[in-house]
Amino acid sequence: xxxxxxxxxxxxxxxxxxxxxxxxxxxxxxxxxxxxxxxxxxxxxxxxxxxxxxxxxxxxxxxxxxxxxxxxxxxxxxxxxxxxxxxxxxxxxxxxxxxxxxxxxxxxxxxxxxxxxxxxxxxxxxxxxxxxxxxxxxxxxxxxxxxxxxxxxxxxxxxxxxxxxxxxxxxxxxxxxxxxxxxxxxxxxxxxxxxxxxxxxxxxxxxxxxxxxx
Amino acid sequence: xxxxxxxxxxxxxxxxxxxxxxxxxxxxxxxxxxxxxxxxxxxxxxxxxxxxxxxxxxxxxxxxxxxxxxxxxxxxxxxxxxxxxxxxxxxxxxxxxxxxxxxxxxxxxxxxxxxxxxxxxxxxxxxxxxxxxxxxxxxxxxxxxxxxxxxxxxxxxxxxxxxxxxxxxxxxxxxxxxxxxxxxxxxxxxxxxxxxxxxxxxxxxxxxxxxxxxxxxxxxxxxxxxxxxxxxxxxxxxxxxxxxxxxxxxxxxxxxxxxxxxxxxxxxxxxxxxxxxxxxxxx
Numbered sequence: 001x002x003x004x005x006x007x008x009x010x011x012x013x014x015x016x017x018x019x020x021x022x023x024x025x026x027x028x029x030x031x032x033x034x035x036x037x038x039x040x041x042x043x044x045x046x047x048x049x050x051x052x053x054x055x056x057x058x059x060x061x062x063x064x065x066x067x068x069x070x071x072x073x074x075x076x077x078x079x080x081x082x083x084x085x086x087x088x089x090x091x092x093x094x095x096x097x098x099x100x101x102x103x104x105x106x107x108x109x110x111x112x113x114x115x116x117x118x119x120x121x122x123x124x125x126x127x128x129x130x131x132x133x134x135x136x137x138x139x140x141x142x143x144x145x146x147x148x149x150x151x152x153x154x155x156x157x158x159x160x161x162x163x164x165x166x167x168x169x170x171x172x173x174x175x176x177x178x179x180x181x182x183x184x185x186x187x188x189x190x191x192x193x194x195x196x197x198x199x200x201x202x203x204x205x206x207x208x209x210x211x212x213x214x
Numbered sequence: 215x216x217x218x219x220x221x222x223x224x225x226x227x228x229x230x231x232x233x234x235x236x237x238x239x240x241x242x243x244x245x246x247x248x249x250x251x252x253x254x255x256x257x258x259x260x261x262x263x264x265x266x267x268x269x270x271x272x273x274x275x276x277x278x279x280x281x282x283x284x285x286x287x288x289x290x291x292x293x294x295x296x297x298x299x300x301x302x303x304x305x306x307x308x309x310x311x312x313x314x315x316x317x318x319x320x321x322x323x324x325x326x327x328x329x330x331x332x333x334x335x336x337x338x339x340x341x342x343x344x345x346x347x348x349x350x351x352x353x354x355x356x357x358x359x360x361x362x363x364x365x366x367x368x369x370x371x372x373x374x375x376x377x378x379x380x381x382x383x384x385x386x387x388x389x390x391x392x393x394x395x396x397x398x399x400x401x402x403x404x405x406x407x408x409x410x411x412x413x414x415x416x417x418x419x420x421x422x423x424x425x426x427x428x429x430x431x432x433x434x435x436x437x438x439x440x441x442x443x444x445x446x447x448x449x450x451x452x453x454x455x456x457x458x459x460x461x462x463x464x465x466x467x468x469x470x471x472x473x474x475x476x477x478x479x480x481x482x483x484x485x486x487x488x489x490x491x492x493x494x495x496x497x
Contacts, residue, residue, distance in 0.1 A: 055379060055469055076467040081382025091373035109382035157381060 005031035006083070006161050006193055007065040011051045013044045013058050022213055027052065027195065029161065029209075034187040035195045036206065039213030045197045046088055048213065049163045053085045066160055067191075081109035084159040088166050088197075090150040092141070098134040101153050113158065123152040126182060128175055144170040151179055155186055162186070164196045168203075177203060184208075218427045269343065278337035285346055289315045292350040296357045296455075302365035304474045310458040314357060318450035319349045326443045348419065348440055349447045352404065356448035357455045360400030364456050365475060367392040368463060372470065379468045388468060389460040393453075400452030404445045411441060 009026030021044035029035055039045050050056040052064070054076040064071045064079055071079040081104075092100050098117070105115040117134070124130055127148040132141070141149060147170055154162050164183065168176040180203055187194035187208075198206055233255045240247040272280045293312035297303060323346045327333045333341045368375060371392075378388045411417055412434075419440050423433035463471050 053380065054467060055376060057469075073467050076469075077379075077382050077384045079382075080380060080468075084382070085380045087373075087376065087380065089373065091377045093374050093377060094371075103378070104381035107378075107381060107383050107387055109384070 003068055004028040004065070005067060007063065008052045008083075009062055011048060011059060011062055013047050013051070013056075021047065025213070027211060029193040029195060031193060032188050032190060033193050034184050034208035035193065036208050036210045037195055037197045037213070038210055043213045045213055046165050049085055049165050049195070049197065052163060053080050053083060055085070078109050081107070081111065082159050083161040083163065084154060084157060085163040086150050086154050086165060086167055088169070090143075090146040090169075092138045092146060092149070095138060096134065097132055097136050097138050097141075097149065100138045100149060101156060104153070104157050115156070120152065120156055123155055123182075124149075127152055127179055142170075144172075144175070147171060148175070148179065151182065155182065160191055160193070162192075162194045162196075164194060166197050166199050169199060180206060269339070272339050272343070278335075281337045281339045281342055284339075284343060285319075288343075288347060288350055289319060292354045296354045297361065299358045300361045300365065301478055302362075302369065302475045303478050304459070304462055304476065306462060307361075307459075310455060310462070311357060311361075314451050314455040314458065315350060315353065317454055318353055318447045319346055321450060322349055322443050322447040325446075326439060330439055345440075345443070349443060352444040353447040353451035355403060356400040357451045359403070360396045360452040361455055361459060363399040364392055364396035364459055365463075367395055368470065369472060369475065372472065375470060379470075383468065385460070385464050385466060385468050389464060393456045393460060396456045397449070397452040400456075401445075401448055404441070404448045408441050408445065411437070417441070 006029040007026070010024040012023040012025070013021040015021060025048060027048075037045050037048070047056055047058075051059050051062070054064075054073065064083075066079070066082055093103060098120075101120050102115045104110060105113055124132060129145060129148050129152065132145065132149075138146075138149065147167060151164075151167055154164070162183070167183065168179055171179060183194055183196065186192060195211075196208075233251065237248045237251050239245075240251060268284065272284055290312060293315045294308055296311045296315070297307045300307070323342070326345055326349075327342055328336060331341060331345075336342075368389075375388050375392070407415070407417075417437050417440070420433045420437040423436060424430055428436075463474060465471060
């Protein structure tokens with residue numbers, strides 16, 4: 001059998017009073033695919049994404065495989081540089097917009113990736129952030145702008161897999177469609193895949209393999 | 215020490231008038247501090263009296279063991295005191311503080327007593343105990359400020375740390391900023407103190423030596439050594455406590471363990487800051 005491009009699991013999660021959210025969940029993604037993670041509110045979608053990158057507990061015995069290579073716990077930082085999560089609240093570093101886009105490229109795990117401002121500008125234009133100045137304080141951005149900046153950063157960073165936790169939150173319909181199209185185009189490239197939690201599944205472009213949490 | 219004036223018990227009794235005067239002010243202004251003042255004054259007399267007796271014994275024995283034992287007691291107490299003021303604590307925080315104190319006090323203490331002052335014999339308690347006491351007393355403040363800043367940073371700016379981790383930052387990369395700000399905070403008091411030494415404040419040790427009859431230039435020399443020694447101890451202590459704390463509060467593979475932090479009971483920080491300020495003048 002052909003090995004999957006991406007595999008992570010099994011993961012289980014419990015809420016403090018002992019109720020099981022989910023048990024033994026495994027995620028397999030094929031190369032160049034767009035995938036959707038579905039489930040009722042509070043069913044643990046964000047938790048699962050964070051477990052995949054090892055930032056939440058409940059991952060004992062879990063395996064993480066990308067492109068045939070297994071990453072054990074000690075390799076988690078390297079794994080996260082290849083399987084990068086876009087967190088739900090689109091966090092920012094305190095500093096300028098440019099700093100917020102460029103910081104990953106200075107990390108040890110950047111692995112030769114270089115920051116190109118021209119490419120950043122192109123993506124900012126595409127996501128309607130053309131008016132944002134590079135030296136502007138990122139803390140002044142609106143909620144929707146933060147989410148788009150987070151998307152620009154993830155696309156620039158160009159990891160093998162993007163785990164996007166509600167990346168379209170706070171965007172109007174037209175902008176959400178545009179950003180979704182960017183993510184879908186990204187996922188279709190060779191050596192890439194996207195797993196996306198979407199709050200609203202009514203977007204016509206929101207199609208792909210769907211994982212459903214109980 | 216040709217000008218040294220010995221104090222008799224009667225002199226101390228006269229000095230008691232001063233603290234009674236403070237108590238009277240409290241009564242007159244209805245501050246309600248008489249009780250605390252009386253307890254504090256009594257504790258001060260008992261603690262200092264006991265320390266005096268122990269030191270007299272240690273000075274009389276002329277053997278390194280009692281000196282080292284006394285240093286160990288000082289380190290343990292200083293370690294406990296340093297973490298008492300932190301807003302957040304975690305399991306093993308006292309051990310971390312004691313390790314830090316031992317590490318910074320021993321390195322700096324050894325350099326000052328053995329290479330700078332060249333104390334003979336090496337354990338001579340007349341020098342070793344007060345010098346180490348000053349190192350510990352001051353790095354205690356640095357360490358407690360540093361710890362407080364560190365835990366404050368990682369609890370209030372968690373999302374920034376997680377953002378770094380999300381892009382593959384290693385533990386040391388993700389913890390670099392909290393560590394830097396914390397060590398900086400731990401260092402500020404001694405930097406301030408060095409810059410105003412002699413102008414705004416006459417440091418305690420120098421004052422003490424002059425009172426004991428030492429020539430002022432000698433007293434100044436000792437004071438400079440003491441300031442530098444405290445600066446080094448604060449830098450080493452802050453760096454070491456922040457690195458130890460960062461190891462406890464983040465897994466090696468980069469997962470924050472804020473679940474290991476507990477909020478300390480009671481508003482300690484105001485008290486800590488005040489106490490910090492007070493003992494900085496004792497240098």
